[in-house]
Amino acid sequence: xxxxxxxxxxxxxxxxxxxxxxxxxxxxxxxxxxxxxxxxxxxxxxxxxxxxxxxxxxxxxxxxxxxxxxxxxxxxxxxxxxxxxxxxxxxxxxxxxxxxxxxxxxxxxxxxxxxxxxxxxxxxxxxxxxxxxxxxxxxxxxxxxxxxxxxxxxxxxxxxxxxxxxxxxxxxxxxxxxxxxxxxxxxxxxxxxxxxxxxxxxxxxxxxxxxxxxxxxxxxxxxxxxxxxxxxxxxxxxxxxxxxxxxxxxxxxxxxxxxxxxxxxxxxxxxxxxxxxxxxxxxxxxxxxxxxxxxxxxxxxxxxxxxxxxxxxxxxx
Amino acid sequence: xxxxxxxxxxxxxxxxxxxxxxxxxxxxxxxxxxxxxxxxxxxxxxxxxxxxxxxxxxxxxxxxxxxxxxxxxxxxxxxxxxxxxxxxxxxxxxxxxxxxxxxxxxxxxxxxxxxxxxxxxxxxxxxxxxxxxxxxxxxxxxxxxxxxxxxxxxxxxxxxxxxxxxxxxxxxxxxxxxxxxxxxx
Numbered sequence: 224x225x226x227x228x229x230x231x232x233x234x235x236x237x238x239x240x241x242x243x244x245x246x247x248x249x250x251x252x253x254x255x256x257x258x259x260x261x262x263x264x265x266x267x268x269x270x271x272x273x274x275x276x277x278x279x280x281x282x283x284x285x286x287x288x289x290x291x292x293x294x295x296x297x298x299x300x301x302x303x304x305x306x307x308x309x310x311x312x313x314x315x316x317x318x319x320x321x322x323x324x325x326x327x328x329x330x331x332x333x334x335x336x337x338x339x340x341x342x343x344x345x346x347x348x349x350x351x352x353x354x355x356x357x358x359x360x361x362x363x364x365x366x367x368x369x370x371x372x373x374x375x376x377x378x379x380x381x382x383x384x385x386x387x388x389x390x391x392x393x394x395x396x397x398x399x400x401x402x403x404x405x406x407x408x409x410x411x412x413x414x415x416x417x418x419x420x421x422x423x424x425x426x427x428x429x430x431x432x433x434x435x436x437x438x439x440x441x442x443x444x445x446x447x448x449x450x451x452x453x454x455x456x457x458x459x460x461x462x463x464x465x466x467x468x469x470x471x472x473x474x475x476x477x478x479x480x481x482x483x484x485x486x487x488x489x490x491x492x493x494x495x496x497x498x499x500x501x502x503x504x505x506x507x508x509x510x511x512x513x514x515x516x517x518x519x520x521x522x523x524x525x526x527x528x529x530x531x532x533x534x535x536x537x538x539x540x
Numbered sequence: 541x542x543x544x545x546x547x548x549x550x551x552x553x554x555x556x557x558x559x560x561x562x563x564x565x566x567x568x569x570x571x572x573x574x575x576x577x578x579x580x581x582x583x584x585x586x587x588x589x590x591x592x593x594x595x596x597x598x599x600x601x602x603x604x605x606x607x608x609x610x611x612x613x614x615x616x617x618x619x620x621x622x623x624x625x626x627x628x629x630x631x632x633x634x635x636x637x638x639x640x641x642x643x644x645x646x647x648x649x650x651x652x653x654x655x656x657x658x659x660x661x662x663x664x665x666x667x668x669x670x671x672x673x674x675x676x677x678x679x680x681x682x683x684x685x686x687x688x689x690x691x692x693x694x695x696x697x698x699x700x701x702x703x704x705x706x707x708x709x710x711x712x713x714x715x716x717x718x719x720x721x722x723x724x725x
Contacts (some may be wrong), residue, residue, distance in 0.1 A: 253699070256589030262669035264623050279618045333690060410650055412612025413676050432650060452616060455668045461674025462614035482618065482674035 247516040250412045267454045269484055270501035276488075276498040276538055283532035285315070287311050292338075293525040293532060294327035301523060302327050302335065303532060307360065309337060312532075313364060318350050326377075327365040330389075335438065336374060337473035338364040345377060345391070358385045358394070366417040366467075368426065373441055375426050379416040382409040384428055386441065397443040406445050407433070417480065417513075427470060434495070436476060449493030454483065457495040467513045477522055479512040486514060486524055486535070499535050500524065576707040578694045579715050581602070583681040587665035587672075590610035591681060594699040601687040602663030602696065603642070604656045607717040611679035613651040618665035618674030620644055620654055637667055658684070678717070685713045 285303030286301045292304035301312040304324035310317050318335065319493040326338035334344040345354035356374070358364075363380035369458025374387045374398075384397040400408030409416065418428040425446055426439050451458045459465050465478035475493040477499065484505035488496040499522050505512070509528035516522055522535040564713075569577035580591075580602065615628055620642050630644055630674035645653045663681055671679040688721065697705035716718035 241698070253695070256593050256664065260589035260592055260664040260666060262587065262636070262666045262673075264673070267623060363614045424547045435615070461618050461625070462612055462616050463675075468684075 227232075241263055242465065255441050264454065264483055267456075267460070268502045270497055270498050270503075271458060273274060274495075274498045276497035277505070278533040278538050279500070280536050281464075282445045282534055283312050284524075284531070285530070286475070286534060288530050289323075290525055290527060290532070291326045292324045292529060293513045293515050295367065295517050295523065296329035298333070299517055300329070301515075301532065303525070304330055309335065318346065320344065325364055326366045326409070327368045328374075330369045331371065332370075335533050336367050336369055338376060339369045340364065340393050343367060343374070354391050356391045357388060363414050366419075368418055368420045370424060372424075375418055375420065377409045377416045377418045377428065382411050382416075382445070384409075384418060384426065384439070386426075388441070389465050395438050395443060398437075404445065409449075409496065411483070412463045415463050417465070417467045419468065419470045419479045421470055421474065423471075426478075429465055431465070431467060432463060434459035436465075436468065451493060455461040455486075456498065466511065467515045469514045471516045471520065472518055477516050479524065481510045481512070483507065484509050500533075547673065574709040574711060575688050576683060577706045577710045577713050578688065578697060578705055579683050579713060580681050580707055581704045581715055582682075582717060584702050585665070585668070585681055586704070587669040587681070588704045589664050589666070590700055590701070591696050592662045592664035594696045596688065596691060596695050600663040600696075601684050601689070602681050603658050603661045603684045603687075604663065604665070604667055604679055605716070606654065606656055606683045607678040607680070608653075609718045610676050611654065612676050612678075613647060613653060614675060615650045615652055615684065617644070617654060618669030620668075621677045623670075631700075636670055638664065642667060648707070654679075655689075680717060682714055682716075685710075686717045 248450040281349050285305055287308055290303050290305045294302045300314060303310050304327050304429060306323050307320055308317055309320055318431060322335050324337040324339060328336040337344050340355040341360060342355055344352050347353045358378055359381055361380045363377045364376050366377035368375045371468055374389060376385045381415045386395050386397055398409045400406060409430050412432050415431055416429060419425055420426050424441055428437050428439060430437050433450055434452040435448050437448040438446040440446055442523050454460045460480060461482040464479040464480045467479045469477045475487040475496060478489060479486050483502055486499040488499060490496050503536045506528040511527050513525035514522060520537060524533045526533050592600050595601055619633055620636060621628060622636045627634055639660045639662055641657045643655045643657060647653050665681050668681055671677060694705060713720045
């Protein structure tokens with residue numbers, strides 16, 4: 224009996240020693256990195272709930288993955304661009320295009336302008352390709368806007384805005400550095416360079432490196448600008464924001480940022496009006512949120528991470 | 541006891557020839573399989589900070605690399621300035637790097653060039669995270685092979701939460717974001 228006890232005792236001692244050795248050898252003996260080694264934007268992720276004036280409603284889901292561009296027609300149809308296709312909501316029409324459009328615009332007559340890397344294709348109402356504009360081989364087109372007279376295209380590759388007439392002629396460059404006229408030039412560190420046309424016919428352009436929005440006449444004269452850099456909720460963070468914006472019917476700006484993904488509304492003077500969606504409503508690594516606003520004040524956000532057009536409506540009082 | 545069997549000359553030659561061919565085959569196979577070294581896949585790296593703390597060397601062999609061809613030369617650089625920086629200047633209170641290993645140099649308005657001081661860099665990846673979030677992702681981490689002792693089981697690879705460490709041939713030891721950096725590395 225005592226022999227069995229001795230054997231069992233030795234067995235448990237050996238088991239204890241082996242377990243201890245295993246735990247010791249597999250233990251992480253190195254300290255985890257402290258907070259000084261970790262990049263954190265946590266304090267800027269929080270948004271005061273009182274500032275959020277919008278609520279999310281049912282999204283639009285395109286039939287293809289990886290939506291890349293968004294536009295709202297004056298009559299209210301929503302155009303979504305994706306791989307070799309532009310889908311129209313709520314009609315369900317699908318327009319075949321030769322590549323993935325980087326930007327879209329639609330005019331009052333329903334003519335579609337699809338921007339690809341270095342050219343613009345114009346499609347008639349019958350969806351026949353009727354014009355091709357190519358500003359430069361170095362072009363990287365990121366935004367198009369059209370009104371009754373002009374086509375404006377933002378070109379991140381050349382850091383210029385190109386203005387054409389509706390037939391594709393009479394091109395002029397807007398935004399070339401001219402210190403005498405007070406134009407500092409566009410500073411576009413990454414391909415996020417957006418523009419939109421105001422109700423008075425002038426064009427607002429993001430100057431992303433300066434965190435600014437600049438207003439130019441159709442002839443390219445600088446009219447006004449405002450800017451606000453910073454990670455706080457009233458500013459634009461990182462090296463090139465706002466990544467996208469859209470003008471609302473009252474002249475205010477809906478802006479979308481990258482890095483710290485958030486959608487906000489700024490008054491026409493640049494001051495913050497409210498937040499549409501805070502960083503916690505988007506995936507942390509999402510880039511390229513595009514925005515559009517309709518005449519009723521609904522905000523449409525192209526969320527490439529989730530492959531949807533997310534819709535936000537003003538909260539009811 | 542069994543008496544020792546006498547080997548013939550033919551048996552001896554057979555064994556010698558087998559040993560010779562076997563050795564030659566092992567030597568050729570060894571020469572053909574390339575020597576492998578550890579490297580970080582920039583696409584998988586999540587900048588957790590463990591490269592700074594888990595390397596067996598006193599100062600990590602992981603360093604920040606800069607792809608100049610991808611850089612936007614921004615004034616407000618997400619890799620250089622802290623998110624809550626009070627100003628866009630070289631003040632220590634504004635710098636993100638805990639060891640001030642990034643140098644900022646004015647080029648022309650509004651462009652700035654950023655270079656990494658390798659002696660000061662500890663490979664924490666804080667700047668890489670900031671650059672990737674707000675910039676073009678031109679900063680990234682790589683194992684410097686003039687410093688790495690190439691442990692057979694890399695301590696950082698064991699601790700890496702995103703499985704970003706992998707073995708690559710020693711003849712091509714870097715996973716660069718741009719070919720233009722080959723000259724620098």
